[in-house]
Amino acid sequence: MSVIDAPSVPRPPPASVDAGHRALSDLLGADRVATGADQRSQHGHDESFHPEARPDMVVWPRGVDEAAAIVRVAAAHRLPLVPFGAGTSLEGHVAALAGGICVDMRDMDAIAAPSVEDLDVVVQAGVTRRALDARLRPEGVFFAVDPGADATIGGMVATGASGTTTVRYGAMRENVLGLTVINAHGDVVRTHSRARKSSAGYDLTRLMIGSEGTLGLICEAMLRIHPTPDAIAAAACTFPSLDAAVRCVVQVGQHAIPVARIELADELQIEAINRHDQTSFAVAPTLFIEFHGAGAADVEAQARDTAAIAAEHGGSDFAWASDESDRQRLWHARHGAMEATRAMRPGSGALTTDVCVPISALADCIAATQADIAQHGLVASIVGHVGDGNFHVILLVDPDDPADVARGEEFHARLVRRALERDGTCTGEHGVGYGKARFLVEEHGPAAVEMMRAIKHALDPDGIFNPGKIVPIALA
Amino acid sequence: MSVIDAPSVPRPPPASVDAGHRALSDLLGADRVATGADQRSQHGHDESFHPEARPDMVVWPRGVDEAAAIVRVAAAHRLPLVPFGAGTSLEGHVAALAGGICVDMRDMDAIAAPSVEDLDVVVQAGVTRRALDARLRPEGVFFAVDPGADATIGGMVATGASGTTTVRYGAMRENVLGLTVINAHGDVVRTHSRARKSSAGYDLTRLMIGSEGTLGLICEAMLRIHPTPDAIAAAACTFPSLDAAVRCVVQVGQHAIPVARIELADELQIEAINRHDQTSFAVAPTLFIEFHGAGAADVEAQARDTAAIAAEHGGSDFAWASDESDRQRLWHARHGAMEATRAMRPGSGALTTDVCVPISALADCIAATQADIAQHGLVASIVGHVGDGNFHVILLVDPDDPADVARGEEFHARLVRRALERDGTCTGEHGVGYGKARFLVEEHGPAAVEMMRAIKHALDPDGIFNPGKIVPIALA
Numbered sequence: 047m048s049v050i051d052a053p054s055v056p057r058p059p060p061a062s063v064d065a066g067h068r069a070l071s072d073l074l075g076a077d078r079v080a081t082g083a084d085q086r087s088q089h090g091h092d093e094s095f096h097p098e099a100r101p102d103m104v105v106w107p108r109g110v111d112e113a114a115a116i117v118r119v120a121a122a123h124r125l126p127l128v129p130f131g132a133g134t135s136l137e138g139h140v141a142a143l144a145g146g147i148c149v150d151m152r153d154m155d156a157i158a159a160p161s162v163e164d165l166d167v168v169v170q171a172g173v174t175r176r177a178l179d180a181r182l183r184p185e186g187v188f189f190a191v192d193p194g195a196d197a198t199i200g201g202m203v204a205t206g207a208s209g210t211t212t213v214r215y216g217a218m219r220e221n222v223l224g225l226t227v228i229n230a231h232g233d234v235v236r237t238h239s240r241a242r243k244s245s246a247g248y249d250l251t252r253l254m255i256g257s258e259g260t261l262g263l264i265c266e267a268m269l270r271i272h273p274t275p276d277a278i279a280a281a282a283c284t285f286p287s288l289d290a291a292v293r294c295v296v297q298v299g300q301h302a303i304p305v306a307r308i309e310l311a312d313e314l315q316i317e318a319i320n321r322h323d324q325t326s327f328a329v330a331p332t333l334f335i336e337f338h339g340a341g342a343a344d345v346e347a348q349a350r351d352t353a354a355i356a357a358e359h360g361g362s363d364f365a366w367a368s369d370e371s372d373r374q375r376l377w378h379a380r381h382g383a384m385e386a387t388r389a390m391r392p393g394s395g396a397l398t399t400d401v402c403v404p405i406s407a408l409a410d411c412i413a414a415t416q417a418d419i420a421q422h423g424l425v426a427s428i429v430g431h432v433g434d435g436n437f438h439v440i441l442l443v444d445p446d447d448p449a450d451v452a453r454g455e456e457f458h459a460r461l462v463r464r465a466l467e468r469d470g471t472c473t474g475e476h477g478v479g480y481g482k483a484r485f486l487v488e489e490h491g492p493a494a495v496e497m498m499r500a501i502k503h504a505l506d507p508d509g510i511f512n513p514g515k516i517v518p519i520a521l522a
Numbered sequence: 523m524s525v526i527d528a529p530s531v532p533r534p535p536p537a538s539v540d541a542g543h544r545a546l547s548d549l550l551g552a553d554r555v556a557t558g559a560d561q562r563s564q565h566g567h568d569e570s571f572h573p574e575a576r577p578d579m580v581v582w583p584r585g586v587d588e589a590a591a592i593v594r595v596a597a598a599h600r601l602p603l604v605p606f607g608a609g610t611s612l613e614g615h616v617a618a619l620a621g622g623i624c625v626d627m628r629d630m631d632a633i634a635a636p637s638v639e640d641l642d643v644v645v646q647a648g649v650t651r652r653a654l655d656a657r658l659r660p661e662g663v664f665f666a667v668d669p670g671a672d673a674t675i676g677g678m679v680a681t682g683a684s685g686t687t688t689v690r691y692g693a694m695r696e697n698v699l700g701l702t703v704i705n706a707h708g709d710v711v712r713t714h715s716r717a718r719k720s721s722a723g724y725d726l727t728r729l730m731i732g733s734e735g736t737l738g739l740i741c742e743a744m745l746r747i748h749p750t751p752d753a754i755a756a757a758a759c760t761f762p763s764l765d766a767a768v769r770c771v772v773q774v775g776q777h778a779i780p781v782a783r784i785e786l787a788d789e790l791q792i793e794a795i796n797r798h799d800q801t802s803f804a805v806a807p808t809l810f811i812e813f814h815g816a817g818a819a820d821v822e823a824q825a826r827d828t829a830a831i832a833a834e835h836g837g838s839d840f841a842w843a844s845d846e847s848d849r850q851r852l853w854h855a856r857h858g859a860m861e862a863t864r865a866m867r868p869g870s871g872a873l874t875t876d877v878c879v880p881i882s883a884l885a886d887c888i889a890a891t892q893a894d895i896a897q898h899g900l901v902a903s904i905v906g907h908v909g910d911g912n913f914h915v916i917l918l919v920d921p922d923d924p925a926d927v928a929r930g931e932e933f934h935a936r937l938v939r940r941a942l943e944r945d946g947t948c949t950g951e952h953g954v955g956y957g958k959a960r961f962l963v964e965e966h967g968p969a970a971v972e973m974m975r976a977i978k979h980a981l982d983p984d985g986i987f988n989p990g991k992i993v994p995i996a997l998a
Contacts, residue, residue, distance in 0.1 A: 233969035244947035252728030460990035493709035
């Protein structure tokens with residue numbers, strides 16, 4: 047269904063696949079190595095339109111040592127090894143382009159006791175964001191990266207995820223202190239001590255964040271956690287234009303108001319939310335804002351200052367949601383954006399993409415994107431983590447109409463180039479997979495991509511780790 | 523004067539040095555290639571006890587293209603290339619262990635117009651922290667990493683610097699958006715677009731931060747800047763014990779009070795400051811704290827909450843310094859710690875080192891260090907960025923007495939091992955150079971260091987970039 051050709055990655059010889067299967071059966075027991083069509087199919091695609099590419103077998107390691115042994119099997123038989131978390135990625139990250147072993151991390155779902163003194167917690171890669179939230183909540187702490195989807199922490203590390211709260215608390219890069227990974231030799235590597243910071247050698251932690259399983263198998267993460275704020279409040283505010291809304295966001299940043307979330311939805315998105323959630327937001331560019339503070343007075347001061355800035359830019363209907371249920375409703379509306387948009391045209395699929403630009407270029411980039419949508423007669427809504435200059439386009443396409451999918455991909459390419467022309471990036475948080483690999487040279491230049499390829503070659507000389515992703519082109 | 527043997531790095535043949543000198547003279551003009559003993563000596567050492575190791579020649583590039591051409595000369599003749607900033611590093615980072623070309627970046631001191639909309643600024647590597655501060659101040663913004671020394675931004679990138687304000691604003695890792703570096707082929711590589719965040723490929727920016735000139739020549743940095751706070755206040759508070767002071771810091775963190783600085787000084791350090799600065803701080807473990815806020819009320823609320831926590835831990839004399847001159851005096855005292863300690867024993871040198879441990883282990887680690895100091899009859903003061911678990915020991919040694927220097931290095935090794943036993947790091951912010959290279963395997967394990975070495979080999983196959991630093995051992 048995709049117009050993007052998957053990179054051609056040579057498949058291992060069938061004899062190697064068989065030998066790998068036997069070795070994994072010996073290691074884990076034959077009943078723990080799945081080769082049925084259903085399992086292979088489920089593990090061969092993500093939530094995007096990128097076509098399925100099935101692994102030859104699927105395994106579920108139960109601990110770090112078992113994961114390391116699995117990597118050693120892959121290394122010994124030169125089999126591709128594709129990690130799998132919740133399958134919520136969007137750029138073909140988990141497609142087993144050359145078959146091989148899919149390593150589903152969901153049985154590695156242990157969470158160590160969080161330290162409220164050090165404000166850190168060690169989790170296994172298969173822990174989901176919501177499971178972590180449920181575990182941390184009674185301790186009065188929380189993990190601050192919220193990509194919306196109930197992704198696994200391992201997947202969020204692998205894609206360098208971020209989300210609605212990144213404007214205040216940072217992305218995975220700022221919230222992962224260290225990792226346990228399995229390298230290409232099957233060694234267990236711990237990338238960082240438990241110290242809050244270090245200058246002791248190359249930053250393997252950050253190198254692994256965003257590496258999408260191409261440099262090693264991510265097994266555990268030590269995460270930074272934050273005390274749950276004493277007071278939380280949320281508000282929605284509508285603006286006469288997208289430009290006015292974005293200018294409001296810029297000024298909130300210039301005043302160093304520590305908003306915890308500041309999310310933009312365009313008119314179509316609001317219309318979709320109203321229809322889907324039976325809400326009655328004014329159909330206009332809208333900011334959803336959340337404030338975290340040391341107490342009610344602190345939160346009120348932040349909100350008052352923000353409301354004043356919003357008013358200067360024509361913002362109206364600054365609607366409070368200070369109790370928990372109102373707030374949940376508001377964020378439910380925001381997080382259901384994709385579903386709401388899809389419901390605008392039942393049966394359609396959603397091509398969801400993301401770019402990120404300097405904030406000074408954001409209003410212009412969004413306006414040009416809306417014009418593109420209108421010009422090509424597309425149906426697409428826009429939501430964004432505007433405090434970071436990051437926005438998503440949710441484009442409705444008919445998944446059964448190749449021409450419609452092709453139009454979607456052409457729009458996607460125009461969107462990316464519009465971001466690159468403004469010195470932005472082809473992806474703020476979704477990652478590269480193979481869906482965006484073609485833009486890497488355009489964004490970074492050939493010398494930078496050649497450095498990435500050299501790193502890939504150095505750390506994974508046989509190319510076993512998620513082949514075909516990020517730097518798919520043949521090694522030099 | 524050091525007891526640490528510098529790693530043995532093969533020198534290039536004299537004919538290559540001569541050929542490199544001719545090529546640089548052709549490129550820059552003979553008068554811009556210094557070979558005099560004074561210049562070579564000045565560029566052959568940092569502020570530590572690590573012995574001088576002179577480069578064969580020193581050059582001062584005036585721009586990125588010239589820097590790239592210099593790297594191409596080094597690459598063509600396989601000459602070591604050692605970058606030089608302000609020379610304020612402490613672990614032998616700039617020692618030209620195998621001679622070669624020292625590239626002094628101080629003529630690359632341009633600062634582009636900061637964007638108060640995007641809150642970023644592009645600077646060349648030779649810009650010093652104070653020069654940047656002077657440029658940004660009138661714009662109502664500031665750069666938030668303050669290591670104390672007036673280092674160059676390039677040097678701060680190279681060592682992964684941090685400092686007093688890291689507890690709130692992060693280290694270089696969190697405050698550098700992108701870099702312009704010259705790779706081993708002499709190509710100009712830009713590691714990142716101007717977007718605030720990205721998931722587009724491997725994080726070359728963070729890989730370069732803390733790489734100490736061993737992976738490429740850092741020429742420019744795009745930095746994140748912050749609005750100058752509306753209100754700033756500072757305070758000092760004394761505690762009955764180090765443990766009480768650290769427990770206060772932990773609780774301030776648990777309450778998410780956004781202190782901008784929270785610095786510990788031990789009794790000896792306070793005594794040294796009192797003598798040197800004619801101040802009259804109570805001689806007891808002391809926290810120096812700074813608050814940044816949206817207004818006087820905000821800052822007062824933070825200070826009130828902090829004072830209440832301090833009081834719970836026996837903190838007394840919570841002394842305000844809310845006007846600018848009082849505040850400057852207070853931080854002048856803190857920043858002059860090394861000088862003040864040295865003045866305790868005129869003529870002595872200072873062996874300054876740093877480790878970082880989990881905050882839960884900090885009080886115990888400092889107490890054990892004080893006991894070590896007492897047991898061995900050493901004179902050493904302790905200051906620390908305690909909000910991060912990072913502390914420095916300033917040990918007085920007689921630079922002309924090899925036995926005294928040796929005792930100092932033995933103490934240093936015990937200190938590092940004490941940090942590693944507590945799951946800390948051998949350096950929180952000073953970096954590795956060659957002075958701490960011997961601890962890397964102990965800290966990270968052989969497999970992680972082997973990955974670092976593979977990266978070094980991949981990006982610098984001929985070993986021209988600052989050879990002998992971080993991963994000095996022969997490439998596999």
